[in-house]
Amino acid sequence: MNIESVLRSALVAGFIGLIEALCRTHIIPQTVMIPPSQMFTHLLGLVSAGQYSKDILFSFTNIIVSAFVAIISGFFIGLLVHSMPRFRGALEPLLASYYAVPTFIFYPVFIVVFGVGHGSIIAIAVLLAIVAMITATLTGLDRIPHVLRKSAAVMRMSRLQTAWRIELPAALPYLFGGVKLAVAYSFIGVIASEFILSGSGIGYAIAFAYNNFESDNMYALMLLVLISVTLINAALNFFDRRLQARRQR
């Protein structure tokens, strides 16, 4: 453990402790926020009682499916676009402006097309995540050093071998950056659309608990989202660091 991670853990622990203390001393009233320890025990209770397991399963299925669809199709669209430089030139200004458009506005259209359920939620999450993957693929392919392709030619590798043994490993760190973003955007897309309009899912459950003044359920579920995002991020960052380390070797 280096000094930074010690300080970081201390900072996070201190922040949680501060909120805990403020809640316990009722400086933050019980009606506004419940103490973090209570959120956590309530979350454990909810998970073991299985009250929300259907919603949790629904959300995570959506997140996993949309992340996979976005990553795989984004990668292949990226490859395709990269092989057509003129089309790419036309597309690039649009890609640069893509995230300026509030995608969620189009959610009602998807509901009419796909109905309320998995389809429309996955569609909006994919729409949000795919462009990050396309951009990352394009950057990754751009950054492959020419010398690597030349050595592949010197070794008389076939096109497929070059792609598999040279180009893919060389572009991998950039691709993984896209994967990280795509996972984060799928998460945001799924939870947010469940919030706006849905009949199940974690986002829906939080909105439902909020509307019915069930603040212990609401905070427990919010904590669940926070913890899962943090864990997924930590796992992805771990792989990312290993990839970066390999590149520098």
Place this chain on the structure above:
Amino acid sequence: MQRFLPTFLLVLALIAAWQLLHLAIGAGALTSPWMTVTHLISMMGTVELWTNVGETAKAFAYAMSLALIGGIVLGVLLGVNKLAGAVAEPILLNLYAIPKVTLYPLVLLCFGLGLSSKVAFGVMHGLIPILLFTMNAIRQMRPVYMRTAGTLRLTPIQSLFHVLLPAILPEIVAGVRLGFALTLLGVLIGEMFASQRGLGYMAVNAMGLGDIPTIMAVALLLTVIAVTCNSLMLMLDKKLQHR
């Protein structure tokens, strides 16, 4: 102009695809491009649209200035202090990845319904990218700049305004471009849940009524505004990069 022709053709192709999709799934689900434009123009004749645009613009202006000032100030502080930056970066990246909509009950409880929670939502979305861009720009700045400032015996304030900020201006513009889009998204999401006014409210209200033409018209208006602002900032960005 020659340079923009392919993009223009691509946009035409997208509009054609929109028309085809409209023909495939019917006017009840998706209005055609022409219907959307005429509906938007007829809406532009009403006072209702302009009050909503004004509300959104006001909330956005507050949120953007707070995100901009906060992001740059915190970014400079965390960028100059290496240890603080290294401690804070993973926390900030994690906050960036959280679906911030989940926190909306908390924001509502803290700020109440109305303008302040819309602004809070916008700041929550927009501040972190501006902060991260500023911080990384300072970290990657050539060390010789700061050494020169030291040699010239500039005070910290002088080196901030005459060395640091001009050196990282291109990155700040890139961060602001991202922050702009996210702040707008945050304000709109805030309006969807926590307001009775604004374009986000209009959209969510139309959603409840199943009023697809209005949704599409609002979406078109927002897309045009967002893409125009983004393209302007991209041009500024390119100009600064070439300096």
